Amino acid sequence: MWADIVSQATQEEPALLRKNPDALLAQREDGLTALRFHDGHPIAHATLWHLADGWYELGTVWVARSHRGHDLSAELYRDLFRDHPERNILATTTNPASLRIGIRVGMRCVPFRALPASVWRETCCCPFAKTGSDDNVSACRQRESRCFVRVTEQTWWRLGQPAEIDFCALL
Ligand SMILES: CC(C)(COP(=O)(O)OP(=O)(O)OC[C@H]1O[C@@H](n2cnc3c(N)ncnc32)[C@H](O)[C@@H]1OP(=O)(O)O)[C@@H](O)C(=O)NCCC(=O)NCCS
Numbered sequence: 001m002w003a004d005i006v007s008q009a010t011q012e013e014p015a016l017l018r019k020n021p022d023a024l025l026a027q028r029e030d031g032l033t034a035l036r037f038h039d040g041h042p043i044a045h046a047t048l049w050h051l052a053d054g055w056y057e058l059g060t061v062w063v064a065r066s067h068r069g070h071d072l073s074a075e076l077y078r079d080l081f082r083d084h085p086e087r088n089i090l091a092t093t094t095n096p097a098s099l100r101i102g103i104r105v106g107m108r109c110v111p112f113r114a115l116p117a118s119v120w121r122e123t124c125c126c127p128f129a130k131t132g133s134d135d136n137v138s139a140c141r142q143r144e145s146r147c148f149v150r151v152t153e154q155t156w157w158r159l160g161q162p163a164e165i166d167f168c169a170l171l
Contacts, residue, residue, distance in 0.1 A: 032056070036076070044064065090152075
């Protein structure tokens, strides 16, 4: 079943948070998932995880190794942004390839402090080993040097068009 394969991928890919098949199935039933299949097998997956106060995080973005490099993940981003224009959507990453994909689909890179406090706290859930802090909102050694938050165009307008970060100059 597709959810078992995607769940397995979340255990094998270091950039992904582990997710169990039931959670992935529930996301799809709620209309929050974009998927692609090839010969009946899942080859690409992305979903919107609820964070707090009606905000969602684009996550569990995965493309099967055999299908990478064909812009499939950007297609999934576009599907989800088209289907959920009314939702506030963010994505965080330390992966330069993912940053470039976000630019291609029109996401805006903003400071974490532009997010509502509850949302910032919810998305910055990385472990001490990665951030060097038990309170990632107060201090995080990755923030805006390696880790960036992007929001959809509609979300950026709803936030009041905060100043954008030119992360290309920082990487
Ligand atoms: C990150 C990921 C979703 C990108 O998916 P994708 O559909 O291949 O994305 P793209 O086609 O836009 O390619 C992304 C980059 O990988 C490069 N690439 C090309 N062929 C590739 C291959 N066979 N394998 C890996 N990367 C490849 C592309 O050139 C591109 O680089 P660029 O941005 O400098 O042009 C995918 O590599 C993946 O599933 N990685 C593991 C999970 C992960 O890291 N998820 C993102 C967490 S933030």
